[in-house]
Amino acid sequence: MQIYLPIAELSVNIFLVLGLGGVVGLLSGLFGVGGGFLMTPLLIFIGVPPTVAVGTQAVQIVASSVSGMLAHLRRNNVDFLMGGVLTGGGVIGSAVGVWLFSLLKDTGHIDLTISLGYVVFLGIVGGFMLIESLPGALKKRPVALALAARGPGRHIWMHGLPLKIRFRRSKLYISALLPAGIGFLVGLLVAMMGVGGGFLIVPAMIYLLGMPTQVVIGTSLFQITFVTAVTALLQAMVNQSVDVVLALLLLVIAVVGAQVGAKLSSKIKGEHLRVALASMVLLVAIRLAIGLVIPPGELFSLSTQLESAP
Amino acid sequence: MSHILCAVLLLLATSTGARAQQQSNALEVPLMADLSSHLIAITSRFIGTDVLLFGATDGPGDIVVVVTGPTRDETVRRKERVGPIWLNTDQVTLAAVPSYYRVVSSRPVEEFVPQFLLNREQIGLANIRILTGDENIPPEQLAQFRSALIRLKTSQNLYDQGIGAINMMSNRLFRAELHFPSNVPTGTYLVKVFLFRGGEVASAQIVPLNISKIGVGADIYDFAHNLAPLYGLLAVLLAAGAGWAASAVFRRV
Numbered sequence: 001m002q003i004y005l006p007i008a009e010l011s012v013n014i015f016l017v018l019g020l021g022g023v024v025g026l027l028s029g030l031f032g033v034g035g036g037f038l039m040t041p042l043l044i045f046i047g048v049p050p051t052v053a054v055g056t057q058a059v060q061i062v063a064s065s066v067s068g069m070l071a072h073l074r075r076n077n078v079d080f081l082m083g084g085v086l087t088g089g090g091v092i093g094s095a096v097g098v099w100l101f102s103l104l105k106d107t108g109h110i111d112l113t114i115s116l117g118y119v120v121f122l123g124i125v126g127g128f129m130l131i132e133s134l135p136g137a138l139k140k141r142p143v144a145l146a147l148a149a150r151g152p153g154r155h156i157w158m159h160g161l162p163l164k165i166r167f168r169r170s171k172l173y174i175s176a177l178l179p180a181g182i183g184f185l186v187g188l189l190v191a192m193m194g195v196g197g198g199f200l201i202v203p204a205m206i207y208l209l210g211m212p213t214q215v216v217i218g219t220s221l222f223q224i225t226f227v228t229a230v231t232a233l234l235q236a237m238v239n240q241s242v243d244v245v246l247a248l249l250l251l252v253i254a255v256v257g258a259q260v261g262a263k264l265s266s267k268i269k270g271e272h273l274r275v276a277l278a279s280m281v282l283l284v285a286i287r288l289a290i291g292l293v294i295p296p297g298e299l300f301s302l303s304t305q306l307e308s309a310p
Numbered sequence: 311m312s313h314i315l316c317a318v319l320l321l322l323a324t325s326t327g328a329r330a331q332q333q334s335n336a337l338e339v340p341l342m343a344d345l346s347s348h349l350i351a352i353t354s355r356f357i358g359t360d361v362l363l364f365g366a367t368d369g370p371g372d373i374v375v376v377v378t379g380p381t382r383d384e385t386v387r388r389k390e391r392v393g394p395i396w397l398n399t400d401q402v403t404l405a406a407v408p409s410y411y412r413v414v415s416s417r418p419v420e421e422f423v424p425q426f427l428l429n430r431e432q433i434g435l436a437n438i439r440i441l442t443g444d445e446n447i448p449p450e451q452l453a454q455f456r457s458a459l460i461r462l463k464t465s466q467n468l469y470d471q472g473i474g475a476i477n478m479m480s481n482r483l484f485r486a487e488l489h490f491p492s493n494v495p496t497g498t499y500l501v502k503v504f505l506f507r508g509g510e511v512a513s514a515q516i517v518p519l520n521i522s523k524i525g526v527g528a529d530i531y532d533f534a535h536n537l538a539p540l541y542g543l544l545a546v547l548l549a550a551g552a553g554w555a556a557s558a559v560f561r562r563v
Contacts, residue, residue, distance in 0.1 A: 004354035006527035007534055011354075059549045066553030067560075108387045108398040116395075229546045236542025240534050244545045245527075251549060255556040292395045300458035301398070303385045304409070304495075 007243035008052045016046060017246070018253045025254030027277060028064070029261020030268070034196035034224075035254065036061050037125060041118050041284050048246070050114045051105060055241030056250070057194030058232040063251040064258060065196060065225040072218030079169035079215045082179060083222035086201070089180030090227035093187025098234040101192055105239065108303065112292070117193050119289045125199055126281030133274035170211045170219075179209060183223060190231045196224045340368045340513035343484075343503040350490060350521040352528070358492040361519065364485040365503060372415065372422050372506040373476050373484050376433055377519075379410025379468075380497030386455045386462075402447060402455040404440050409495040410468050411438060414475040414486050424509050431504065431511075435460050435471050467491040496521050 003014040020042050028035035036057050043053035072078055104110040161175030182204045186197035201220045205211045211219070236242040343365030350359055363375060384407045387398040413419070419433055428437045440456050463469035468491070476486045488501070499519040505512045523531065534541045 002355075004527045006354075006530040009531075059545050062546055062549040063553035063556070066550045067557035070554060070557045071561075108385070108401055112395070112397050225550075229550065232546050232549070233539070233542040236534065236545060237538045240538055242534065242542060242545050244530060244534075244541070244548070247545060247549065248552075251552050255552065259556070259560045295391070296389055296396055298462070299389045300455070300462060301387050301389070302459065302462045303387070304382050 003245070003249070005048070005052075005243050005246045007056075007241065008048045008246060010047055010049075012046060012048075014249070017249050020046070021250040021253035022257040025064075025257020026261040026264075028254070029258035029263075030265045030273060031261075031277060034061060034064065034198045035258075036195040037118075037122060037193075037199070038281065038284065039250065039254075040114075040194040041122070041288060043246075044114075045287075048243075049241075050111050051101070051239060051241040052243050052246070054101070054114060054192070054194035055232070055235035055239060056243045056247045058190060058228045058235055059242055059244070059247040060251045060254065061190070061194075061196045061228040062225060062232060064254060065221050065228060067255065069218065069221040069225050072221055075218070077215050077218030078222050079167060079211070079219045080222070081165070082167045082170050082172075082211070082215075083219045085165070085176050085179045086183035086186075086219070086223040087226045089183025090187035090190070090223055091230050092180075093184035093189075094191045094227055094231040094234060095187075096184075097188040097191025098231065098238050100188075101235075102238050108301075114193060115288050115292055119285050119292070121193070121195070122281050122285035122288070126278050126285055129274060129278035129281065133271060133278055169215055170209070172209065172211065174209065179205075182208070183227070186223070187227050187231070190224075190228055191234070196228060198224060341503065341505040341515055342366050343501075343515050343517060345488075345501060345517055345519060348517075348519055350494075350519070352494070352496065352521065352523045353525045354527045356492055358494070359490050360487045361490065362485060363488055363501060363503070363517075364483070365515075366483050367481070367505055367513075370481040370507075371512055372417070373478070373486075374413065374415040374419055374423070374433060374504040374506060375476065375486055375488070376431065376502045376504070377410065377412040377488055377499060378408040378432075378502075379495055379499050379521075380408075381406040382409045382495070383407070384459060386459050388455070388458070400451075400455075402442060402444070402452065404442055404455070404459060407440055407459065408438065409497070410490075410499065411435070411463070412469070412488065413471045414488070415473060416476045416478060418473055422506055422509065427509075427511065431502070433504075435464075435469060466493060468493070468495075490521070494521055496523055 001014045002011045003017070004011050020039070024035040024039045024042070027033070027038065039060070040053045040057050043056070044050050048056075069078070101110060104113050161177045163176045164173060165176045166173045182201060186201050189195055189197045189200065198220060201223065202216060205216045205220060206213060232242060343363060346362035346364070350361065365373075367373070383403055383405050385401055385403045387401040389396045390399040392399070413434055419428060423433060428434055432438050438460070440459065442452060460469055467489075470489075476484055478484050497520075499521060501517040501519055503515045503517065505514070522528075
């Protein structure tokens with residue numbers, strides 16, 4: 001059964017979209033990852049224009065992070081001041097990202113930028129996951145912890161920054177510029193690549209800011225919720241690239257998939273699945289990289305302006 | 311059978327032809343033509359359609375039909391290898407390009423239409439007027455991008471030049487099927503019908519055709535483009551609501 005996506009201007013098989021959304025939702029529930037970094041390239045593979053894939057993903061991430069954030073709010077696991085500063089930086093990053101996105105769209109480089117960005121990020125994320133999950137490659141210690149070994153105390157330069165604020169909930173007294181800067185980078189990623197940025201913000205909060213792990217997830221979800229909401233709004237306003245039909249289809253099935261995945265994660269031993277996920281992420285990265293390198297069959301491409309000339 | 315068809319077509323032509331109402335005797339007009347439909351509605355299930363063009367002439371001659379869609383600015387980009395990757399390097403914006411273009415004739419137009427008329431009336435893919443505002447583009451580069459545009463449009467089934475697609479009956483009646491593919495752009499189309507005799511335009515007629523999107527998909531598209539802030543806000547609220555609902559539902563499970 002085909003369904004017409006009005007903004008992507010494309011008919012797709014409804015079961016294909018639901019299948020993709022369900023699988024990505026299941027994976028995100030199993031591993032606690034956002035899933036945006038998988039969903040966006042998969043949407044591009046099935047023919048959704050990259051701009052629409054990125055804009056629509058921002059909406060979908062709002063839905064999944066809202067339900068996560070609410071759960072953490074109930075457990076009082078959110079540092080609102082820290083979340084607010086992160087969000088402030090994130091909103092600025094998102095605005096810059098949407099502006100850059102529109103600029104690259106006009107100059108014809110947006111598809112390349114998105115693909116290139118994904119090759120780099122999926123390569124890094126997939127590579128780390130594979131190293132972490134391969135038996136013997138670790139002594140039961142995640143790679144990211146190696147960074148923590150240096151400890152936040154050594155980052156002298158960052159403690160010299162101005163605008164110091166006391167974050168009571170996180171038990172920190174640090175410059176507000178630091179979380180704002182992290183938020184900015186995440187906002188940029190949301191706007192340009194359609195990912196929530198959890199894989200960046202969570203390690204940054206733990207290892208760079210030194211926040212207590214108890215409040216990290218709740219606070220990061222707080223930031224992601226608001227930054228993706230602002231990004232979705234900006235994408236809709238500036239680039240008209242939010243497909244509400246596609247977003248609804250994906251978020252309904254992904255929310256269900258994520259809940260099922262979360263329930264399963266306590267029962268399944270994740271080692272093998274983690275290797276499979278890492279391999280899948282790397283495969284997507286390689287597929288995208290090949291697309292950039294092989295000589296295209298048609299060197300020319302067309303893009304039609306909406307406004308017709310007189 | 312064909313006599314009955316002729317009679318029906320002639321009847322249709324006289325009753326619906328735009329000029330027929332002004333003329334008491336249809337045969338005084340050298341050319342009359344009309345379409346089986348003046349409106350194509352694109353729904354979410356639209357897979358393309360054929361529109362029948364039919365008409366009558368007052369004697370022998372060659373019929374040429376040129377269909378042009380609304381004009382748009384088209385940016386043509388060319389990829390080049392930079393290091394290991396292929397990226398868009400050159401681009402040329404061509405102004406007022408027909409979004410859709412189709413010529414049908416009973417035989418190759420070059421055989422009976424002089425070149426100056428082909429240029430003036432933009433008959434044939436080689437004669438579409440494509441301009442650029444930029445004076446600095448070298449002519450050979452412009453020609454390259456121009457032919458790329460025509461090639462790409464043809465591969466999207468939006469440009470076509472068909473020979474022999476017009477059926478003539480007893481030198482008086484003619485009919486042609488005009489194809490509109492599923493990706494046809496919306497707007498006002500002009501169907502120009504020419505009657506050529508002895509290398510001259512003996513008569514010409516323009517029949518308008520409207521193509522518009524209808525249905526939920528079209529409404530959503532219009533909403534997203536005309537009321538973008540409101541659309542974005544609703545999309546975000548919908549997503550937040552869905553997330554909240556999911557967390558409420560699964561808390562109880």
